[in-house]
Amino acid sequence: MKKTLSALLAAALLSSPAAAQDPILIGVIGSLTGAEATYGLSTRHGVELAIEELNSKGGLKGRMFAAKVYDDQGKPEEAATATTRLVSQDKVAIVLGEVASSRSLAMAPIAEANKVPMITPSSTNPRVTKDGGKVRQWVFRVCFIDPFQGTVMAKWARESLKLERVAILRDVGNDYSMGLSDFFTAKFKELGGTILADESYKAGDQDFKAQLTSLKGKKPQAIYTPGYYTDVALIARQARELNMNMPLLGGDGWDSSKLYEIGGSALDGYYFSNHYSTDDPSPAIQNFIKTYKAKYKETPDALAALAYDAMLITADAMGRATAPTGEPLRKAIAATKGFKGVTGVITLDADHNAVKPAVILKITGKKPGYAGTIKP
Amino acid sequence: MRALRSLAPFLLGAPVFWLVQCYAPPTLAIVLLMAGVNVILAVSLNMVNGFTGQFSLGHAGFMAIGAYTTAKITLALGDPAGGVPPWLWSNGVFLLALLAGMGLSALMGLMVGVPSLRLRGDYLAIVTLGFNEIIRVLIENVRWLGGATGISGVPPYTTLVWVGLAALATVVTAQRLLCSTHGRAMLSVREDEVAAEAMGVDTVGYKVRAFALSAAFAGLGGGLLGHYILLVTPKSFTFVKSIEVVVMVVLGGMGSISGATLAAVLLTGALELMRGLDQYRMVMYSLLLVVLMLARPTGLFGTREIWEFWGAKKKKAAA
Structure with missing residues (x-):
């Protein structure tokens, strides 16, 4: 029984059609x-x-x-x-x-x-x-690669947005989020900025108020949150509920139409780095x-x-x-x-x-818009 | 003579696997390799779900323990030392690492089993499911274990001979266990726990033993898998993987060793044959499962073995 099966399998796997051209x-x-x-x-x-x-x-x-x-x-x-x-x-x-x-x-x-x-x-x-x-x-x-994307946002935050004090909120179960956060931290400090706090969450969490309240007390000018869109959308909503008006910054993990469905207008004024912009003329x-x-x-x-x-x-x-x-x-x-x-x-x-180069997108009216380009 | 009899399957199997490894086309070899790993997983889970009638959903967790332990050891002992020829060194290290992986998995099986096997049926399923998730989340958060991406650069030690012999070992162990006093006691637990207890069978003890043994072979399967895809990542050991193995056991027939073996080979082969169907493949696969389960509600062979069917036929013909 097993032999016939494997013979059949072999025959099916071996047969490949040959074409003229x-x-x-x-x-x-x-x-x-x-x-x-x-x-x-x-x-x-x-x-x-x-x-x-x-x-x-x-x-x-x-x-x-x-x-x-x-x-x-x-x-x-x-x-x-x-x-x-x-x-x-x-x-x-x-x-x-x-x-x-x-x-x-x-x-x-x-x-x-x-x-x-x-x-x-x-x-x-x-x-x-x-x-x-x-x-x-x-x-x-x-x-x-991840290191580049982390440094891109650090450059944007420091040089274009002229920020000095930034906090980080990272997803600890995700190598991508960890990598981006680490490289952001290194570059931002190198450019003369200060990282006020480094909080973490786990993908799939629903309530981020504890971390956000702690970050709010430190009064950062922006929060770097390089997670995936489902978590980020919830973080954005809860940040607005806590009257936190500083922008959130992120990476290409944000890029999904689902982000705007869940996050809605809470995302206005936020920035994220991405591979390309649909607005590019x-x-x-x-x-x-x-x-x-x-x-x-x-x-x-x-x-x-x-x-x-x-x-x-x-x-x-x-x-x-x-x-x-x-x-x-x-x-x-x-x-x-x-x-x-x-x-x-x-x-x-x-x-x-x-x-x-990476592009930086700014969200306005539930849509990402082209904000700038950072060259390597 | 008895020693020869127990060694016979391996002595006969090894040259066959070696020949297949040398002459089979690569794609067929890989399908056979994956099928072999699935046989190990299905037959080992069968020791818990089939023999003792308990419902475990944590098989992937034990695979993860085996895979990570094995990979850590082979990576640490990568370079031959003391003038040992490389092929001997790598296979020796691999054997050692696999045994260590099995040992640690069995130990974890014992640790999970002792408190939770006092529970029955659905409750045990939930506990083992929870264990599976704990293992996965722990690994994702430990940087030493490679975090969410896992350990890459694992040496390519898994060959068809290794998988074939390991699958044989699993099947032979399961078969010998089933025919032994211990196996009979496990079956009695499955059939009626209260009656077994009344007859003086240490029900919890036998359940724990089956669980630990099953965990050990799951660890073996995990170790082999990791050294074939050369990457050990928590994504390979989600509870979906546990469910896949449960499907193989149920499809083969709870308690049937040949059933679990055949189901593992059949499902692996079917999935590969349907690869050309793209996204419709999983629809066809699920449909196949539904049809098979409707046609044979107790699985392919029920609680019986394949040779028992041949015996029945012969008897009928004689009568």
Whole structure:
């Protein structure tokens, strides 16, 4: 019984259709189901839109691109299995994914071992591309990393908002929030500011009044809260209830339409750093937003924009490389310089991280508006 | 002779697993590897949920303990010392680390089991669920354990041979346990706790023993999983993982070792075969579960084993 089953499984897994003019296969891994399904869907939409546009322009020297998308249910072990399947069975030229750093971390060693390039569009944890002081040769990213985002907001607070005394409210169970807070603190102090207090909460908490009251007593000019949107929206509401009028500052974890649904007008006057702004008047961005909206009936979030850029950088590198796979492709991606994407001008540094500006958004009337750009 | 008999499955299994590891295509090898880990988890949970009829929802918590312990040890003892050949060193360290992970998991199982196994049914389910969450939240908040992202850079020690032998060990242990005095006592607890108590069976004692043993093998599964995905993260050990294992046990039939084994292989394989369906995959998977449970309410084999069906058929044919 077990033998027949595994034989069946083997037969099903081995059979792969062969086409006359093989397209260049792009492997995509995302959480299409599970608690973080919107992340996976945005990534998928971004990649597919880019592929559609590239193919309508003739693909890569006449060869079309095709995406092979696998779901990982938001689980690291599923992401690892899916990556193995993409590289060993589907023989994709490159793997694009994941959003969450924990899943990208499970994918990276497999890409390394099989010598297939991997670009993560939106994992910001430094360990994804560089683990224990060693750069992963085959893994790249097109977004900035946590340390950069923390320093960006510190610069904005100190130099543009001219703040001197800031407090921090961080999510202790979240590496992302911890990282941003640490780097914000370091940079803000370096620029001559003072951190008055450092309070913490745990994702999923409902009542933040104790921490907020304690912070209120210290009279900070702003509070840095780099958490995820669900918690931040509640913090914002409760801060207003306590008559705290200083702005809250945050990171790209705030970027969700849900933030405004829950937080409402309490969020007015708050700032957060992000990968791109939908307000940006540049034609490339407006064009992307228009075609995306026409195809998927929703405004693209930063994850979709980053996935779109990841695919365009892939195509760009393939155009420059002697062959659209393996070592030539890896070298071409590593040499990416001054690429004009939707999320800014992207250059990959020696650690395979994207060096590019971050935008600061200011919330007014339940909408994020462009407030400024901080260059690296 | 008896020693040879107990070693036979491993002596026969090892070359088979080695051959599969060498010649199977990578994707099939990985599906078999994941299936093997799931067999370990399902068969070990079966010792609690199936044999003693208790309802534990904390299996992922024990997996986490095993995974973190194993990873910490293999990372600390990464480089060969004293002129030992690297392959021998890495496999030796891995064995040691897995045993340590199993030990610590069993210890935690004992600590959770002794007070909570005085409870029955739903109450025990809640306690174990709580334990699972405590472990996960603790890990997320301890920086030494890598916090929310977890420990990356775990050495790639898990191979198909390791998983195959570990799965065999789990199945053999469960089978031998079931046929022993201890196993019979556990079954009596499942069938009627009051009657078992009246017959002089130490019901709480047997429940605790089953729980600790089950925890040990969950730790083994966790350790193997961590050294395959090369990352140990709390996200792998949420209560959803516990539920998945419970599903395998229930689908296979509570108390049936071959049932749990087959369900683990079947569900892992089905999930992989349906990967091409994208987001509809989970719909199909859930539908499969609903249909299977409606068709066979007591699980694939009920409380029986697969060979008992063959026996029944032969008897029918004879009559």
